[in-house]
Amino acid sequence: MSIIIIKTVKEMHALSDSLRMQGKTIGFVPTMGFLHEGHAALIQKAASENDIVIVSVFVNPLQFSATEDYGIYPKNFEGDCAIIEQSHGNILFYPTKDEMYPANFSTSISIGNITNTFEGFFRPGHFEGVATVVAKLLLSTKPHHAYFGQKDYQQTLVIQRLIQDLHIDCSMHIVPTVREDDGLAKSSRNVYLQKEEREQSTIIFKALLNAKNAFLQGERNRLILNTYMHETLSALPQFDIQYASCAEAETLHEPDIFEEKSKVVFLIAGYLGKTRLIDNMVS
Ligand code: AMP
Numbered sequence: 001m002s003i004i005i006i007k008t009v010k011e012m013h014a015l016s017d018s019l020r021m022q023g024k025t026i027g028f029v030p031t032m033g034f035l036h037e038g039h040a041a042l043i044q045k046a047a048s049e050n051d052i053v054i055v056s057v058f059v060n061p062l063q064f065s066a067t068e069d070y071g072i073y074p075k076n077f078e079g080d081c082a083i084i085e086q087s088h089g090n091i092l093f094y095p096t097k098d099e100m101y102p103a104n105f106s107t108s109i110s111i112g113n114i115t116n117t118f119e120g121f122f123r124p125g126h127f128e129g130v131a132t133v134v135a136k137l138l139l140s141t142k143p144h145h146a147y148f149g150q151k152d153y154q155q156t157l158v159i160q161r162l163i164q165d166l167h168i169d170c171s172m173h174i175v176p177t178v179r180e181d182d183g184l185a186k187s188s189r190n191v192y193l194q195k196e197e198r199e200q201s202t203i204i205f206k207a208l209l210n211a212k213n214a215f216l217q218g219e220r221n222r223l224i225l226n227t228y229m230h231e232t233l234s235a236l237p238q239f240d241i242q243y244a245s246c247a248e249a250e251t252l253h254e255p256d257i258f259e260e261k262s263k264v265v266f267l268i269a270g271y272l273g274k275t276r277l278i279d280n281m282v283s
Contacts, residue, residue, distance in 0.1 A: 004091045016142035024051040028143030033057035034074040034188035035083040038178040042147040047088035056093040063129030122242045151177040153280040185279045192275040207232035208281040211266045220258045240271040
């Protein structure tokens with residue numbers, strides 16, 4: 001069975017309304033396309049828990065700054081359709097930029113505290129763009145369940161807040177990060193890596209693992225845990241670190257000393273050559 005492709009919000013509303021009228025549960029997976037096994041894991045999970053799975057492919061201009069890769073973000077429409085179908089997705093929501101942001105569009109959703117640090121600090125305006133597009137996509141597709149990757153850890157906290165604060169009638173699910181065999185988190189942007197950079201990139205996974213292991217062995221001093229990451233990463237001076245820090249997993253607070261039973265997230269972002277890589281691990 002092949003997938004249905006929907007390009008307008010009006011048609012998407014009508015289809016979701018009709019599915020809901022038929023009593024079908026709708027799972028939704030928002031993406032920017034150039035799909036890989038990480039996206040496939042989200043779609044498969046959605047398919048295992050819902051009657052119908054909608055996947056959106058939309059490269060959202062609002063979440064890129066002027067110096068980022070919006071204009072060259074990789075695309076593969078045929079490949080995306082194949083992955084959606086193989087992963088048991090049913091509907092591709094594929095709106096144009098003008099469909100999502102018609103002339104006079106002027107609303108922006110700002111989430112507050114949780115967006116001030118880490119990604120939000122290094123990518124000003126990014127989470128406003130994410131929150132705005134995710135709200136629009138949820139309102140367009142009307143899912144019962146929406147699926148997001150742990151790969152974008154802070155984004156999951158931002159969207160959880162968005163859904164709660166705006167009373168959006170949808171439950172959110174987080175799917176573990178899918179990695180290459182050597183530990184690199186799968187990402188659409190990994191195609192930018194040169195061969196040598198691809199080999200070097202595993203250091204991020206190792207740095208996260210070292211800090212997490214230190215935490216599991218009892219270290220609770222936040223700066224010492226951060227040092228484990230920085231020391232590991234220092235073996236690759238070409239990696240231009242933006243942050244390599246840990247924080248309380250639910251709030252992203254950064255206490256001097258973590259509580260004995262704290263759940264902690266270890267977060268790294270930086271540039272390897274021209275490629276921006278982010279990854280994380282939870283204790
Ligand atoms: P993107 O297309 O990069 O915007 O990602 C769309 C969704 O897929 C987001 O919820 C991401 O967190 C998720 N995702 C991306 N890469 C991975 C991965 N390696 N493992 C799990 N989820 C991922």
